[in-house]
Each structure stands twice: as structure tokens, then as C-alpha cells.
Amino acid sequence: MILLSDPRVAAVPSADDGEEFVDLRELPELRLDGRAADPAGAYARLRAGVVDRLLAAQRALPGGLRLLVVEGYRPYQAQLAIFTGYRDELRRRHPDWSPQRLHRETTKFVSPVEVAPHSTGGAVDLTLCTDDGVELDLGTAIDATPEDSADACFTDAPAIGGTARRHRQIMVDALGGAGMVNYPTEWWHWSYGDRYWALITGAPRTRYGPVDLAAARSIPVPAER
Helix, strand or coil: CCCCCCHHHHCCCCCCCCCCEEEHHHCCCCEECCCCCCCCCHHHEEEHHHHHHHHHHHHCCCCCEEEEEEECCCCHHHHHHHHHHHHHHHHHHCCCCCHHHHHHHHCCCCCCHHHCCHHHCCEEEEEEEECCCCECCCCCCCCCCHHHHCCCCCCCCCCCCHHHHHHHHHHHHHHHHCCCEECCCCCCEEECCCHHHHHHHCCCCCCCCCCCHHHCCECCCCCCC
């Protein structure tokens, strides 16, 4: 299992193709959940190439199912706050851990800011729902930590029910088939164009680098995509 703390991730050359952002609030084809909403609407923004792949993945789902997007772009400061908060929680729970282990265990759940996929606009947290918006059983809640879920949040976790396992496989088939990469400790986290995607797929560099949302360009959503 390759974690985001692996030096090979940070070693991937970072470049940015300048691809625009799409605001999912203006794209009814994809369901958007508001649990991670922020005043600036960052959670609803993703790179256009990621949106294209999500739409392709949704078309590959069995009838009656849809993707439910929870969070896309995440600003640097928000990423840093989540990382330090979880690291400090683990330090309190495990005062005997070495700094190296503490860092590794933290990155099973939160990316270090220097390689954070969400801060590129290339990563998305999502789940499955019915056409009516009812969420499916995926075994744990989105953002369940390895500590609190006994690693059931890992995509290939054996200790989940058969229904949840089938639903996770549906996501793997659809999103993986659309060219996206899963972070294996979080069944809900998928990315394209970032450093982790580049390392896993063998791409020579990233397509997306970290960006300041305020300076990023958005494009109008066409009538059909």
C-alpha cells in the first residue's frame, strides 16, 4: 500500500496544465451533498477533466444508481487544519509513537499539505446513492478514520458486509474504468491528475498542481457534457 507520505509521491514532478474549474452546483447531472459545504463554495469545485471522468463513471453505474459528491477542492489552510488536528489527536491517543510512525499513521487518513490532492482540484470525496438520493451502504461513513473504524475505511477491508463490499466494487469498476485512482485507505477518495495519480499510473508528471481558488478560472457549464 502506497501512502501519501511515501517519498515517491513528493518526488513526482509537479506541473499544471491550467485546466479550468467547474462548479458542480451548476451541473445537475451530478448530485452534490452539502455536508462539507463552505461559505466560498470551494467544496463544489473540481477540474474539468475530473468532472468529465465522473460523468463517464456515472454512465457506467448500474441502473438506478448515481454518484453523490461530498467534497472537491480544499484550500491549503483547510487541509493544514485537518492534518494537524488528526495528527494531534493521534499523538494524544498514542504518546508512545515515534514521530515517524505518527506521521505515517496520520497520512493514512489525511494528506500532508505539500502533496494534498484536494488542493489541486483533482480529488473528490464521494459515495453512491439511488436516483432518489438515498445513500447506499458502503460499510463506513465518509471520513471514518482508521482508528475509529478499525481500518474498515480501507477500500479492500475484509471486515465489512457483503452488501457494502459489492457497492465498493461498483465504485472501483466505474471510477477506475474512467481513469481515476483510489487512495486505498479511504474508499470514498478518488483523484485524477495529481501526484498520487501520476505515481500510481506511471505518468511522468502531474496535470494539476496546487492552486489558489480565488485565482483559479471557472468555465460556464455547457447545456450538455
